[in-house]
Amino acid sequence: MSIIAEVEAAVPALRRYAWSLLRQRDGADDLVQDTLERALLHLPRLGAETAVRPWLFTIMHNLSVSRWRQLRRRARWMVQQEDRDAPVPAEQEGGLARRDLLAGLELLPEEQRQVLLLVTVEGLEYREVAGILGVPIGTVMSRLSRARDRLRAHMEGREREPLRRVK
């Protein structure tokens, strides 16, 4: 596969990751577009041995660091004003549990959410995630532990809640 085809193939995953972090469609696609433009600019100088997917996620991460807070602030504000992107189509099976899962995801600190998404959803290796985020691999592992335990607690709390109310 040519590099350009690899980039093209990664676009849906970049959109998914951007959206998972921003939860706002236009802002997410803006970020993806900026990422692709930057990737095209640097593509000719890319070493043959570079793994394209982690490289793209790295560009997106670096771009987002400066714009992230601003985008997220705007995203939050818009969500309050209008309607946030529905996490899942309402009629989809298991929609409620998924909505709750995504709500739990959103409650995680950003640095934990990034690691959890890159590892579980994007299927990147731990060392790749460390490279993308620019942190040691040990930091990736400890963030992953905290993210997983917190999300578990969130989901289990949700299950127990109705029982407590019955009492």
Added chain:
Amino acid sequence: MSDPNRPVLEDDLHAYVDGRLDPARQAEVEAALARNPALRARVTAWRAQAQELREALAFRLAEPVPARLSLSRLTEQRLARRRPGWQMAAAVVLALGLGAAGGWTLRGPGGPTEIARLSMEAASAHLVFAEDPAHGVEVNAADRAVLVQWASRTMGRKVTLPDLSPFGYRLLGGRMLSAMYGPATMLVYADAAGNRLTVYVQPMKRGEPAPMRPVLVRSVGGYAWIKNKVGCSVLADGETATLHAMANTIRDGLEL
């Protein structure tokens, strides 16, 4: 080597959930989980949550990609944005060249005119060559001796190449260019992120000293000056915090 007595670490649990263990270690982790129900519950929950996350976000992956994220379209836009820039710059250089040939050249107060032409030629060279991976650099940095020879011939004296490593830029190479009054040398540098910077030098015909002044041609910005009958410019794409400092260093140190 796998050791059955090696304790199961937190990292192993994650690698187990993410399917990144070799079969031997996986069996060891499974044995440990079988002995420890609390651990097993934790890992089972992690694995279920990973699966659910993938499913919950799968619909984003299945969506058609909007046209504005099409790579062919972005490539076209990129080319369309670039082309008019350097074509215009080249046209201006050409027009100045014709003016000179026609004998009604800009004689006036030589300084500003010369530095304006120098700036435009340097910016044009930057736009055409700095980002071009295949032809941007004619001689790469490994052949430093050749570059020194070139630059020395351009300048008519022995020179050394500016060292920008304190600013995080390394030399990629250089090329010879023909400018209005003779040869020019362009050196191409890059920082760790691949951002290009060019140093362009040329002996000036009149060579009236001109103080350093900013240059801005489309996305290319930097500084140009004329000193000791040598015109020099330092240019980069976009904003570079240290560009002015680099220009000062090159001007003041100027062995080139």
